[in-house]
Amino acid sequence: xxxxxPCTAAEECLQPYLDRALSEEERATVERHLExxxxxxxxxxxxxxxxxxxxxxxxxxxxxxxxxxLRSRCRAHGA
Amino acid sequence: VAEPTNxxxxxxxxxxxxxxxxxxxxxxxxxxxxxxxxxVARRLGGSExxxxxxxxxxxxxxxxxxxxxxxxxxLAAWLxxxxxxxxxxxxxxxSRRPVTEPIDEKGDYYLYNRLAEEVPEPQEDVVExxxxxxxxxxxxxxxxxxxxxxxxxxxxxxxxxxxxxxxxVPIGTVMSRLYRGRRLLKGSLAERHEEGAA
Numbered sequence: 001x002x003x004x005x006p007c008t009a010a011e012e013c014l015q016p017y018l019d020r021a022l023s024e025e026e027r028a029t030v031e032r033h034l035e036x037x038x039x040x041x042x043x044x045x046x047x048x049x050x051x052x053x054x055x056x057x058x059x060x061x062x063x064x065x066x067x068x069x070l071r072s073r074c075r076a077h078g079a
Numbered sequence: 080v081a082e083p084t085n086x087x088x089x090x091x092x093x094x095x096x097x098x099x100x101x102x103x104x105x106x107x108x109x110x111x112x113x114x115x116x117x118x119v120a121r122r123l124g125g126s127e128x129x130x131x132x133x134x135x136x137x138x139x140x141x142x143x144x145x146x147x148x149x150x151x152x153x154l155a156a157w158l159x160x161x162x163x164x165x166x167x168x169x170x171x172x173x174s175r176r177p178v179t180e181p182i183d184e185k186g187d188y189y190l191y192n193r194l195a196e197e198v199p200e201p202q203e204d205v206v207e208x209x210x211x212x213x214x215x216x217x218x219x220x221x222x223x224x225x226x227x228x229x230x231x232x233x234x235x236x237x238x239x240x241x242x243x244x245x246x247x248v249p250i251g252t253v254m255s256r257l258y259r260g261r262r263l264l265k266g267s268l269a270e271r272h273e274e275g276a277a
Binding site: 015016019021043046049050051052053054055056057058059060062063066067069070071073074 | 239
């Protein structure tokens with residue numbers, strides 16, 4: 001995380017931070033910044049909320065019997 | 080006294096039994112990932128029937144090629160790679176239009192700022208005001224190169240490394256496409272939100 005502009009550095013790291021793709025050291029740096037910066041923390045909370053809503057709206061329960069249909073069709077085709 | 084003439088038959092029978100056992104194990108493990116892969120197939124296919132058809136074809140190919148899977152490696156990513164290929168084949172059959180990338184992108188925080196203009200705290204409550212329909216449509220409208228990576232990571236729960244393996248690109252490419260895809264998604268949501276508010 002660059003130390004030139006903490007907010008810019010935190011913004012660059014926000015996506016990988018949310019994706020849990022940062023190193024421990026990078027995570028700690030972002031978390032320290034979020035604790036002390038209300039502006040970045042609001043953006044972080046917005047991203048968290050947005051991802052949750054996108055996921056809830058996009059993740060549908062598989063239709064009933066899906067696994068059995070997969071199994072029987074594959075067996076019927078001799079796979 | 081052993082009868083040498085029966086040995087090859089017994090050996091072949093043992094091999095067949097072991098093969099059937101390995102095949103059954105593969106089948107069960109592969110089917111345990113069906114729900115995760117359905118989420119991806121559903122969003123790539125665009126509808127429930129198309130999503131299931133993509134998944135059916137992917138599992139059919141996977142079961143036919145099960146011996147080419149290396150035990151101990153990532154089966155979900157292997158299956159998702161096949162699923163993506165099935166999807167690409169389907170798209171190619173239906174259209175030969177070149178994939179174009181959008182030029183006009185709104186900034187990453189455009190949606191945030193747009194919602195912030197309406198209420199002082201544009202967080203959970205405001206995000207909840209985005210309609211499910213707008214979210215699904217915005218995701219479906221993303222250019223394929225960005226949609227597939229957003230679907231794999233945000234809907235399918237695949238890691239950057241898994242997505243890189245599935246898409247056959249470096250992790251850095253996954254990250255940049257993901258960043259841009261999410262940014263486009265937010266831009267599209269902002270537009271739909273504005274249209275809805277107008």
